[in-house]
Amino acid sequence: MPLTTAATHLSARPYTDGDQKAVLALINADRLPGQPETTPGMLTEALAGRSPVDSGWWAELDAPVTDVLQNSGGQVLGVVSYATRPRDGAGLILWLHCLEEDQALTGALIDRVLDRLGRRTVYAFEFASALSLGLEGLPVRNRPATRRALEAARFSGEDLWRYIHRRLDQEEAAGTGGPRLYPVAEVAPCHERDGWQLTLRDTDGTPAGEATVGRPVDGVGVLWWISTEASRRRRGLGRGLLAQALQVLADHGAREVIAYVDDDAPPGDPERDRTAANRLYDAAGFTEVDRLWSFTRRP
Structure with a gap:
């Protein structure tokens, strides 16, 4: 029936x-x-x-x-x-x-x-x-x-x-994804989530960007957050920070990475506009799974 x-x-x-x-x-x-x-x-x-x-x-x-x-x-x-x-x-x-x-x-x-x-x-x-x-x-x-x-x-x-997803390639998953990118982000335990906080600093020590990643579960890691300071954008810092975040996840056993993008901003809302973030994720090999x-x- x-x-x-x-x-x-x-x-x-x-x-x-x-x-x-x-x-x-x-x-x-x-x-x-x-x-x-x-x-x-x-x-x-x-x-x-x-x-x-x-x-x-x-x-x-x-x-x-x-x-x-x-x-x-x-x-x-x-x-x-x-x-x-x-x-x-x-x-x-x-x-x-x-x-x-x-x-x-x-x-x-x-x-x-x-x-x-x-x-x-x-x-x-x-x-x-x-x-x-x-x-x-x-x-x-x-x-x-x-x-x-x-x-x-x-x-x-x-x-x-x-909701987006990316598999890590063999080099990343093995921790041999090539030379580390510079500037190098500081990596510290994240107190709000079970994972790590990555912080990029400028030459004067001021923060230039940050990312938060979650401890992998069954080989799946989460990129919870990534951002760069507005005054320091268009210098490739976001691309480098994302690559390092993926490497941190791979170093801790991730074979796949997921992320969530709150791209529901109304037109004309620059604070919540995620156009640049989506371009970054797409260029890094993430694909959209669902809405x-x-x-x-x-x-």
Whole structure:
């Protein structure tokens, strides 16, 4: 029986420990290039409402509720986690996965959440969970049925992030990527994220650029941030700093690198314009995997 004709035979119930294997299979079936496989430990953190990324936003929420969707035979076909936020009374769909990205199943999960949350503003895919390396939004190209189901439920979407990916070549991964570039960035542990901070300084010691990279997970490293001082741009510093950031990741075991670009700036906003950053990433061999969207439903 096609999945879409089985909606009347579905039922929802709270997640139990016995659902772990089935739920992990659903999550990993949606895994994007450049994302490590979700482990039982990562799922445990997500269920508890903890995340190494966006942890401050998670701390604002009440304890998450996680429900599964099953058919009449007890097979788990979908899972959704949601919560409320006391400071503004909003509801949030934190993460959602279903078998074969089926729109009927996704719609049933969304209906379950809306029924449980009641009449209030509901946000979906607002920030990253422990299930991924920083996916702050729904990858709409790889999850088109989920996007359609949200829109059918009167959610409006906003395109916020560019998700990009690059494999490290053999020389980089072996730590033999040629001579080190100059000026050489200082590398120090990063206190805000588990990783390293790279700082470029001018000849007088003033900072000229900085980058932040995350400790690789299962061979995947994250370039969290890179920037150069406005007065020192157009001198190749960004290109050199990016190359050194990739080398730091390779030296610590990365075989792939991902990055997120918040290129949703409105026209005429020079502070948030990411045109130059996107050119830098594209020239360095990054390719766009998907666009990350967030969604809002007003009562």
